[in-house]
Amino acid sequence: xxxxxxxxxxxxxxxxxxxxxxxxxxxxxxxxxxxxxxxxxxxxxxxxxxxxxxxxxxxxxxxxxxxxxxxxxxxxxxxxxxxxxxxxxxxxxxxxxxxxxxxxxxxxxxxxxxxxxxxxxxxxxxxxxxxxxxxxxxxxxxxxxxxxxxxxxxxxxxxxxxxxxxxxxxxxxxxxxxxxxxxxxxxxxxxxxxxxxxxxxxxxxxxxxxxxxxxxxxxxxxxxxxxxxxxxxxxxxxxxxxxxxxxxxxxxxxxxxxxxxxxxxxxxxxxxxxxxxxxxxxxxxxxxxxxxxxxxxxxxxxxxxxxxxxxxxxxxxxxxxxxxxxxxxxxxxxxx
Amino acid sequence: xxxxxxxxxxxxxxxxxxxxxxxxxxxxxxxxxxxxxxxxxxxxxxxxxxxxxxxxxxxxxxxxxxxxxxxxxxxxxxxxxxxxxxxxxxxxxxxxxxxxxxxxxxxxxxxxxxxxxxxxxxxxxxxxxxxxxxxxxxxxxxxxxxxxxxxxxxxxxxxxxxxxxxxxxxxxxxxxxxxxxxxxxxxxxxxxxxxxxxxxxxxxxxxxxxxxxxxxxxxxxxxxxxxxxxxxxxxxxxxxxxxxxxxxxxxxxxxxxxxxxxxxxxxxxxxxxxxxxxxxxxxxxxxxxxxxxxxxxxxxxxxxxxxxxxxxxxxxxxxxxxxxxxxxxxxxxxxxxxxxxx
Numbered sequence: 092x093x094x095x096x097x098x099x100x101x102x103x104x105x106x107x108x109x110x111x112x113x114x115x116x117x118x119x120x121x122x123x124x125x126x127x128x129x130x131x132x133x134x135x136x137x138x139x140x141x142x143x144x145x146x147x148x149x150x151x152x153x154x155x156x157x158x159x160x161x162x163x164x165x166x167x168x169x170x171x172x173x174x175x176x177x178x179x180x181x182x183x184x185x186x187x188x189x190x191x192x193x194x195x196x197x198x199x200x201x202x203x204x205x206x207x208x209x210x211x212x213x214x215x216x217x218x219x220x221x222x223x224x225x226x227x228x229x230x231x232x233x234x235x236x237x238x239x240x241x242x243x244x245x246x247x248x249x250x251x252x253x254x255x256x257x258x259x260x261x262x263x264x265x266x267x268x269x270x271x272x273x274x275x276x277x278x279x280x281x282x283x284x285x286x287x288x289x290x291x292x293x294x295x296x297x298x299x300x301x302x303x304x305x306x307x308x309x310x311x312x313x314x315x316x317x318x319x320x321x322x323x324x325x326x327x328x329x330x331x332x333x334x335x336x337x338x339x340x341x342x343x344x345x346x347x348x349x350x351x352x353x354x355x356x357x358x359x360x361x362x363x364x365x366x367x368x369x370x371x372x373x374x375x376x377x378x379x380x381x382x383x384x385x386x387x388x389x390x391x392x393x394x395x396x397x398x399x400x401x402x403x404x405x406x407x408x409x410x411x412x413x414x415x416x417x418x419x420x421x422x423x424x425x426x427x
Numbered sequence: 428x429x430x431x432x433x434x435x436x437x438x439x440x441x442x443x444x445x446x447x448x449x450x451x452x453x454x455x456x457x458x459x460x461x462x463x464x465x466x467x468x469x470x471x472x473x474x475x476x477x478x479x480x481x482x483x484x485x486x487x488x489x490x491x492x493x494x495x496x497x498x499x500x501x502x503x504x505x506x507x508x509x510x511x512x513x514x515x516x517x518x519x520x521x522x523x524x525x526x527x528x529x530x531x532x533x534x535x536x537x538x539x540x541x542x543x544x545x546x547x548x549x550x551x552x553x554x555x556x557x558x559x560x561x562x563x564x565x566x567x568x569x570x571x572x573x574x575x576x577x578x579x580x581x582x583x584x585x586x587x588x589x590x591x592x593x594x595x596x597x598x599x600x601x602x603x604x605x606x607x608x609x610x611x612x613x614x615x616x617x618x619x620x621x622x623x624x625x626x627x628x629x630x631x632x633x634x635x636x637x638x639x640x641x642x643x644x645x646x647x648x649x650x651x652x653x654x655x656x657x658x659x660x661x662x663x664x665x666x667x668x669x670x671x672x673x674x675x676x677x678x679x680x681x682x683x684x685x686x687x688x689x690x691x692x693x694x695x696x697x698x699x700x701x702x703x704x705x706x707x708x709x710x711x712x713x714x715x716x717x718x719x720x721x722x723x724x725x726x727x728x729x730x731x732x733x734x735x736x737x738x739x740x741x742x743x744x745x746x747x748x749x750x751x752x753x754x755x756x757x758x759x760x761x762x763x764x765x766x767x768x769x
Contacts, residue, residue: 125555330575367577370584
């Protein structure tokens with residue numbers, strides 16, 4: 092009873108109830124239009140996910156996950172999508188291995204050094220432009236680069252000496268360009284949110300800037316860096332245009348006899364091109380398999396979404412950073 | 428605390444503990460990181476140069492008429508592939524207008540619808556939604572952005588296009604234009620619809636963010652004068668957030684412009700310049716935007732002439748997307764000065 096008396100009167104805490112009865116009709120229509128779009132969007136997402144789940148589960152065949160695809164007319168003999176799954180993993184691996192360190196380095200330079208100022212501004216703008224460049228343009232740019240003679244070791248040469256320019260290496264490297272702006276964006280964001288006293292403490296102990304970055308700054312922005320990397324992975328596994336142009340195969344076809352290197356120099360496919368090719372828009376028309384592959388891809392995307400949310404919402408160690416809210420999570424995610 | 432206004436002595440200005448060697452290493456790290464950053468500049472320049480050089484033959488053979496209407500693009504590309512020039516024209520003959528028109532239509536309509544919907548949704552999220560509803564709607568919108576475009580395309584071509592074909596396009600409508608073009612479910616309307624959904628999340632995210640950073644007291648001032656909630660949002664919040672909405676629109680336009688895969692799948696795959704004079708039928712006519720054209724000719728890239736033409740299309744896309752990014756960046760920098768985070 093005593094505690095109840097101490098509590099402030101509830102009428103103060105609650106906002107006065109807003110009557111919409113006095114509103115003009117147009118305003119009331121607008122109010123309900125807001126509700127309709129908000130709820131409508133949630134229903135739309137739900138519809139998409141449920142639709143894909145039903146379609147995916149109805150064509151579920153675990154064996155498809157372990158068979159290689161083949162180009163046959165009959166749908167039953169076109170195989171599964173083991174190769175595309177491998178391809179997705181390889182391309183993502185190469186892309187992140189390059190874009191991760193590079194993106195973090197760029198972000199650190201942009202926040203911690205940014206000297207000379209004109210270069211910092213130019214780089215900032217350049218990252219923005221790369222982020223806005225259509226992936227189809229990145230794809231043909233990559234083809235233009237990797238078909239150069241001196242880069243022949245990254246793909247394969249035809250008998251007349253011309254370089255094919257399409258390989259896992261080529262696709263992975265261009266994917267790194269695609270993921271780079273996201274990683275730079277997320278890392279930069281968390282660097283800027285870092286309290287200045289962290290760095291000042293280290294400087295006060297006489298540490299150099301490089302030491303401070305390595306031992307103080309980077310360890311405290313680990314969640315930000317991981318967010319960027321996971322966002323980058325999401326962008327890479329979802330991209331079709333780059334794979335279609337720079338990998339353009341169905342099964343993974345290694346070049347030469349060297350085991351790993353040969354595979355990476357060869358052509359192949361990923362889940363996205365598999366879906367594209369097996370949809371009515373592509374060559375082999377078998378929608379069921381496309382649906383199931385899309386289902387697998389959507390599960391990956393959902394998982395990545397979950398990971399990003401978990402990383403960002405997790406309580407920060409030592410409480411150095413303010414706890415993030417939902418809205419912070421999605422600003423990071425979709426604006427960069 | 429505004430961190431930029433805080434000043435402290437530059438630690439690299441004097442030798443730190445560990446003497447000159449540590450200072451030297453510090454300098455080396457700075458140069459290394461700076462080089463990584465400069466790499467992005469090199470990348471941009473390389474991209475522009477590669478695409479422009481490779482696309483140049485197509486531009487130089489056609490001149491400014493490259494952008495003009497003139498004949499069937501599909502026939503022109505076919506002529507390049509078979510190396511048999513159309514009668515009376517060079518092998519490079521190319522008139523991109525139907526593709527440009529397709530890009531303008533899909534992007535324009537999608538951005539128009541998406542801006543309206545996203546403003547309503549953002550207002551809902553920041554002003555009207557009860558916390559519990561917001562917890563559901565918020566992640567849903569986020570998820571929409573994460574769905575790969577090929578899945579949107581798949582749903583479009585396997586579910587929406589057949590539906591449109593069966594229920595929305597009457598036989599009479601099909602017959603009315605059958606002498607020019609075949610109508611089916613994959614068309615301008617279907618493509619625009621899905622494209623709208625695809626660019627919505629980024630618009631909602633930026634707009635909601637800007638609405639949230641409008642000072643509470645401005646709204647309260649208006650409410651205290653007896654203006655109702657909606658009018659306050661309309662006159663105060665949305666007006667304050669207008670530059671952010673503009674920035675978001677620009678970004679979304681760039682994204683819609685570059686969308687290739689989904690549009691290649693659901694807009695009919697035929698380079699037809701949809702004719703607004705056909706009335707409602709116009710919306711059911713196939714189109715094919717620039718980006719989708721490159722994707723659909725991916726196999727033909729080994730052919731020199733086709734390759735030059737595709738790079739020319741790529742150059743147009745890259746330059747326009749770059750311009751949009753530049754404008755968006757400038758607007759957002761301006762916003763940053765007012766403390767609105769975008």
